[in-house]
Amino acid sequence: MKITGNIGFIRKNNVLSPLDLTGGELSFSVDRDETIQIYCLHLIGSLNIKVQLQKEGARCSLNCVYLSHQKARNNLSFEVIHNERQTSSEQIVRGILLDQASMNFLGTIRIPPNSQKCVGTQNHRAVLLSDEASVSAIPELEIYADDVQCSHGSAVGPLDENALFYLQSRGIDKKQATQILLKAFLTDLMPNEIQTVIDEWMAEYV
Amino acid sequence: MAFLEIKDLHAGIGEKEIIKGLNLTIEKGEVHAIMGPNGSGKSTLSNIIAGHPAYTVYGGSILFKGKDLLSLSPDERANSGVFLAFQYPTELPGVGTALFLKTALNAKRKFLGEKELDAVQFMKRLKTRATALGITDEMLKRPVNVGFSGGEKKKIETFQMAFLEPDFCILDEMDSGLDIDALKVVSDGINVMREPHRSFLMITHYQRLLNYIRPDVVHIMVDGRIVRSGDMSLALYLEEKGYEDYR
Numbered sequence: 001m002k003i004t005g006n007i008g009f010i011r012k013n014n015v016l017s018p019l020d021l022t023g024g025e026l027s028f029s030v031d032r033d034e035t036i037q038i039y040c041l042h043l044i045g046s047l048n049i050k051v052q053l054q055k056e057g058a059r060c061s062l063n064c065v066y067l068s069h070q071k072a073r074n075n076l077s078f079e080v081i082h083n084e085r086q087t088s089s090e091q092i093v094r095g096i097l098l099d100q101a102s103m104n105f106l107g108t109i110r111i112p113p114n115s116q117k118c119v120g121t122q123n124h125r126a127v128l129l130s131d132e133a134s135v136s137a138i139p140e141l142e143i144y145a146d147d148v149q150c151s152h153g154s155a156v157g158p159l160d161e162n163a164l165f166y167l168q169s170r171g172i173d174k175k176q177a178t179q180i181l182l183k184a185f186l187t188d189l190m191p192n193e194i195q196t197v198i199d200e201w202m203a204e205y206v
Numbered sequence: 207m208a209f210l211e212i213k214d215l216h217a218g219i220g221e222k223e224i225i226k227g228l229n230l231t232i233e234k235g236e237v238h239a240i241m242g243p244n245g246s247g248k249s250t251l252s253n254i255i256a257g258h259p260a261y262t263v264y265g266g267s268i269l270f271k272g273k274d275l276l277s278l279s280p281d282e283r284a285n286s287g288v289f290l291a292f293q294y295p296t297e298l299p300g301v302g303t304a305l306f307l308k309t310a311l312n313a314k315r316k317f318l319g320e321k322e323l324d325a326v327q328f329m330k331r332l333k334t335r336a337t338a339l340g341i342t343d344e345m346l347k348r349p350v351n352v353g354f355s356g357g358e359k360k361k362i363e364t365f366q367m368a369f370l371e372p373d374f375c376i377l378d379e380m381d382s383g384l385d386i387d388a389l390k391v392v393s394d395g396i397n398v399m400r401e402p403h404r405s406f407l408m409i410t411h412y413q414r415l416l417n418y419i420r421p422d423v424v425h426i427m428v429d430g431r432i433v434r435s436g437d438m439s440l441a442l443y444l445e446e447k448g449y450e451d452y453r
Contacts, residue, residue: 161259166296166350168280169256169289170310170366171317177281180309184300184349 006047007194011037016191021047030087033057041194042066043201046075053080053087061090063189065198066126068101068133069205077106080120085145088119094186095126097133098205108140109150116145122152127159127185129178129206179206207272209234209405210374215266217254223264224250226430232374232423237406239416241441242427243449248409249293251427252378255407256290257283270374284310285317289372291363293379293409298350303362304332306350307369314370332369339365339395356383364395375399377408381415393418413445428452 008019008026012035019026021040025048030036032055040047042064051060062078080089091107109120120143126135139152159181167177179202186198210232218224224247232238242248254261255268257280268275275283298306311331312322323331336346339361351359360380367375377396381389396406396419408419416424416438424440425432426449433452434440 160296162296163298165256165258165280166292166298167306167310169284169292170306170370171281171284171313172309173281173313174279176309176313180301180306181298184298187300 006040006042006044007197008038008040009191009193011039011191016193018193024048026050028052028060029054030058030060031055035059035061037061038063039190039194040064041190041197042074042076043068044072044074046077048075048077048079050079051081051089053082053084053089055084056086058084058087059089062092064091064093065186065190065194066093066095066103066105067097067198067201067205068095068103069098070101071099072101074102075104075106077108078122079108080110082109082111082115082118082120082148085115086117087115089121091122091124092189093122093124094189095124095135096129096182096185096202096206097126097135098129100130100132102134103136105135105137106140107138107152108142109152110142111145111148111150113144116147118145118148118150120148120150124152124154125185126156127182128157129159175206179203182206208232208269209236209271210407211267211269212255213267213269215251215254215268216264217250217261217266218264219250219261224261224430225254227266228427228431230425230432232405232407234405235400235402236423237400237408237419237421238423238425239408239410239421239441240425240427240432241410241413241444243453244411246427247430248427249378252290252376252407252409255283255376256280256288281313282317284370284372285314287373288376289367289370289374290376291360291367291378291380293382295351295359295363297352299352301350303348303350304346307332307346307366310366310370335369336365339368340391341365357385357388360384360388360392361395364392368395368399373404375404375406377406379409379411381410381412389415389418413441416441426452 006021008021010019024046027050029052068074078091107122111118124137135156137154164177208231212230215225215228308328426434
């Protein structure tokens with residue numbers, strides 16, 4: 001498998017179109033009652049995505065899967081700014097790291113004082129398949145309005161030993177059991193266009 | 207050659223020894239029950255036979271059909287015929303039950319040098335076995351053990367066992383969390399599997415399960431060793447007197 005770069009898609013008005021992530025920096029602005037969904041597969045280098053929710057009813061969802069192996073030192077940052085009241089955002093990030101790979105994830109939710117009734121969530125989970133792989137996940141919640149709903153969560157660790165053992169105890173070898181659990185970990189997150197690349201990556205490196 | 211032969215087994219977690227010189231021989235077609243108080247090492251023993259990586263074996267041997275079981279990975283043990291019905295079956299969110307069973311069955315067939323089943327053959331086999339144990343299509347569509355009640359989990363464990371056709375079945379506290387009706391369904395499912403080529407090891411606290419699945423041999427395990435073996439009357443004696451005599 002030849003990795004040529006990171007892969008991105010955006011869904012807007014129910015139309016999915018590719019995003020060019022080669023520059024590593026993207027910013028979006030979302031208008032009244034508009035919804036955008038961004039999907040990215042982060043494989044190499046740095047990626048910064050910034051979204052400004054400009055008018056009431058603006059919504060965004062940022063979904064990222066990152067896969068790192070060997071000695072990769074990767075960076076990912078999501079920044080969502082709720083510039084108007086009643087806007088909502090969601091960040092979902094899932095990572096798998098092998099070998100000596102490391103990842104720095106910075107997820108920011110910024111809600112200025114006048115942006116009441118906003119909803120902002122962030123959830124980050126990563127699986128480390130090697131003792132030498134590492135993740136640093138920093139949630140940055142800058143909330144200045146008092147009537148908002150915000151949450152964030154992060155979990156990083158190895159695959160569940162008991163889940164692996166359960167699969168193995170039914171005759172499934174460790175490699176296949178690992179792939180089954182990783183696939184389950186990323187279930188239904190990415191559009192098919194990205195999922196096929198994830199499957200290829202897992203078949204090759206895990 | 208015994209079917210399963212455990213000799214002077216010493217094992218535990220880290221440096222904490224739990225199994226302290228255990229000997230056990232099970233012949234083909236026999237049903238054995240191990241009874242013992244909490245903390246005697248019963249569940250540890252079942253996990254060690256199945257190959258749980260959290261446990262370390264310090265010494266002794268386990269021979270299964272003449273093979274050195276301890277040198278095999280958990281999946282190789284399973285494909286050689288060992289099946290552990292878990293006391294607390296692990297939930298696997300995102301892993302569909304039917305796909306899981308297909309992967310497991312084909313892994314075993316591949317290991318044995320048989321042809322893997324295609325989707326149609328697999329579904330046919332799945333449906334036939336599922337109906338017998340009251341496993342619904344809806345249960346097979348759910349992720350493995352996720353959202354199942356205690357009784358349903360044990361039924362699915364029994365069903366997996368019937369489906370994968372192992373020849374040595376370890377039933378770890380099969381009766382825990384089961385009401386009388388579910389216990390009956392599960393025991394019936396196990397009893398129909400009793401055949402001359404298949405052996406069972408039941409681990410239990412209570413004699414209750416043994417009323418449904420009659421063992422050939424009953425062992426009492428205390429502090430990591432089997433301290434006494436006998437027939438069903440031993441279980442009845444324990445029910446009356448408790449484990450006090452053996453501590």
